[in-house]
Amino acid sequence: MSQDRSAFGAFLRARRDRLTPAQAGIDAFPGARRVPGLRREELAMLAGLSTDHYSRLEQGRQSAVSESVLTALTRALRLNDVEAAHLRDLAAPTSRQRAPAPEVQRPDPGLLRLAVALDHVPVLLLGQRSEVLARNALLQAVLGRPLPPGSSFMDFLFRDPLARERIVNWAEFGARSIAAMRLEVGRRPHDRQLADEVRDLLDSDPDAARWWQDHAVRDYASVSKRIVHPEAGVLDFGIEIVTAPHLAGQHLVVYTVEPGSPTARILPILASWATDVTRDPASSARSGRVDALGSQHVQES
Numbered sequence: 504m505s506q507d508r509s510a511f512g513a514f515l516r517a518r519r520d521r522l523t524p525a526q527a528g529i530d531a532f533p534g535a536r537r538v539p540g541l542r543r544e545e546l547a548m549l550a551g552l553s554t555d556h557y558s559r560l561e562q563g564r565q566s567a568v569s570e571s572v573l574t575a576l577t578r579a580l581r582l583n584d585v586e587a588a589h590l591r592d593l594a595a596p597t598s599r600q601r602a603p604a605p606e607v608q609r610p611d612p613g614l615l616r617l618a619v620a621l622d623h624v625p626v627l628l629l630g631q632r633s634e635v636l637a638r639n640a641l642l643q644a645v646l647g648r649p650l651p652p653g654s655s656f657m658d659f660l661f662r663d664p665l666a667r668e669r670i671v672n673w674a675e676f677g678a679r680s681i682a683a684m685r686l687e688v689g690r691r692p693h694d695r696q697l698a699d700e701v702r703d704l705l706d707s708d709p710d711a712a713r714w715w716q717d718h719a720v721r722d723y724a725s726v727s728k729r730i731v732h733p734e735a736g737v738l739d740f741g742i743e744i745v746t747a748p749h750l751a752g753q754h755l756v757v758y759t760v761e762p763g764s765p766t767a768r769i770l771p772i773l774a775s776w777a778t779d780v781t782r783d784p785a786s787s788a789r790s791g792r793v794d795a796l797g798s799q800h801v802q803e804s
């Protein structure tokens with residue numbers, strides 16, 4: 504059994520376990536139930552497959568999976584668009600799998616220019632494997648850590664105690680981050696560096712390991728984030744994600760605020776504090792500049 508097929512089967516099992524007969528719109532088959540969700544034979548019936556065929560899929564013993572079967576499984580399991588795409592990634596044969604990304608990433612110039620233009624709010628440019636490619640001084644002021652280009656945002660989120668202290672809804676944000684990472688692993692199964700980083704994270708953090716076992720997948724999408732700042736108090740942000748259409752794997756994370764809100768009113772003050780801090784050349788960039796991987800600063804013209 505290949506590792507890819509094992510992951511495919513595990514995802515099927517996890518999605519089957521979460522779907523009850525009532526939710527699937529069928530009467531439960533008679534007899535004692537040993538699973539929290541659908542039985543294999545119930546799902547096989549919903550997908551129009553034989554129980555033996557479905558069992559081979561879930562056990563990783565089916566070498567090829569047709570498009571019609573994937574469509575039937577997507578419908579039977581009631582997968583959303585992100586989950587359906589993940590199922591297809593896991594089912595793709597080796598010849599169709601995406602090649603590993605280059606080890607050294609360079610920030611997308613268009614996203615960098617946008618980051619500079621949005622310097623009145625915290626911004627963070629993440630690459631593949633959640634590597635920090637760029638960030639502005641206001642992000643450092645809000646999160647309380649420099650997060651220099653080349654560092655790992657997942658390391659900060661799960662290994663730095665300050666993340667749990669400052670992010671009020673840390674558990675929600677952490678679970679979503681793990682789900683996004685699982686989606687990336689499915690997209691790039693040959694990326695050994697990503698696989699090693701995931702393994703290290705799961706070995707070191709029980710929360711990350713527990714969420715990983717859920718097999719949940721999420722694309723980078725809008726989410727709310729509440730941060731408790733030691734001087735500025737509670738800050739409420741809407742996290743919006745911008746991607747470059749011609750360069751997969753890079754995401755500009757923008758901390759948006761409601762106009763006129765307490766957070767919007769306090770951000771200029773935080774920006775002024777950040778400017779004072781960055782008079783030390785060893786720290787973050789001044790307001791109007793973004794620290795980026797591969798260059799010292801990107802300056803607003």
